[in-house]
Amino acid sequence: MTSFDEPARDHGHATSFDERAPDWDTPERRERAEQVAAAVRASVPLRADTRLIDIGAGTGLLGLALLGDVGELVLAEPSGGMLAVARDKIAAVGDGRVSAVRFDLTADPPPGEPFDLAVSMLVLHHVENTPAAMAAIFGLLRPGGWIALADLDTEDGSFHEADTEGIHHHGFDRDALAGLARAAGFVDVGFRTATQVEHESRRFPVFLLVARRP
Numbered sequence: 153m154t155s156f157d158e159p160a161r162d163h164g165h166a167t168s169f170d171e172r173a174p175d176w177d178t179p180e181r182r183e184r185a186e187q188v189a190a191a192v193r194a195s196v197p198l199r200a201d202t203r204l205i206d207i208g209a210g211t212g213l214l215g216l217a218l219l220g221d222v223g224e225l226v227l228a229e230p231s232g233g234m235l236a237v238a239r240d241k242i243a244a245v246g247d248g249r250v251s252a253v254r255f256d257l258t259a260d261p262p263p264g265e266p267f268d269l270a271v272s273m274l275v276l277h278h279v280e281n282t283p284a285a286m287a288a289i290f291g292l293l294r295p296g297g298w299i300a301l302a303d304l305d306t307e308d309g310s311f312h313e314a315d316t317e318g319i320h321h322h323g324f325d326r327d328a329l330a331g332l333a334r335a336a337g338f339v340d341v342g343f344r345t346a347t348q349v350e351h352e353s354r355r356f357p358v359f360l361l362v363a364r365r366p
């Protein structure tokens with residue numbers, strides 16, 4: 153039995169994601185990214201000049217799925233292994249509007265100018281301090297900027313292996329997370345179900361949290 157996204161031997165994320173990066177892009181994960189990208193398109197305004205950051209981008213599956221809808225894309229990721237794969241993909245795409253930066257959401261300053269939109273997929277449950285994560289994401293945005301963050305609804309812990317490290321939350325309660333988003337300063341907070349992940353005959357819904365910095 154293999155876990156979907158087990159991380160964390162080093163500083164809570166790096167080592168395992170480094171090791172898994174070369175094999176990360178499975179058909180299932182590509183499909184999941186396309187479904188979340190479709191939910192993002194249906195939820196937030198995207199324009200030819202939108203500056204987008206994909207937080208915890210991994211190999212860039214979600215951000216690159218949205219590249220045709222935006223003006224500029226930054227893939228922000230702390231794992232060197234993931235970054236190396238993302239940079240290979242950027243080179244293959246040959247599009248100067250995309251860059252990849254080493255970035256830990258709760259430890260590093262914003263990478264460059266403020267963003268119009270911040271997206272993430274299955275990252276929040278790896279960050280222990282959710283209020284700090286929300287505050288850091290708020291700080292990445294220009295006034296009027298949007299977030300579209302995908303993660304698991306509350307689950308019983310069976311999504312990951314029992315001994316998996318770096319899993320700080322077994323999904324999220326939507327109302328509780330909405331409260332944390334509002335406490336960070338976000339407005340127009342809403343949710344939709346973006347997709348679901350099948351694992352050992354069980355289905356785990358994946359929400360998309362959408363909100364705006366006033």
Ligand SMILES: C[S@@+](CC[C@H](N)C(=O)[O-])C[C@H]1O[C@@H](n2cnc3c(N)ncnc32)[C@H](O)[C@@H]1O
Nearest residue numbers: 157165169208209210231256257273274275278
């Ligand atoms: C389950 S993977 C998801 C990767 C990618 N978003 C995807 O869906 O394919 C979780 C990602 O979150 C990243 N991550 C963990 N802690 C982080 C943090 N504090 N700041 C930013 N990214 C983090 C990991 O390095 C990893 O790439």
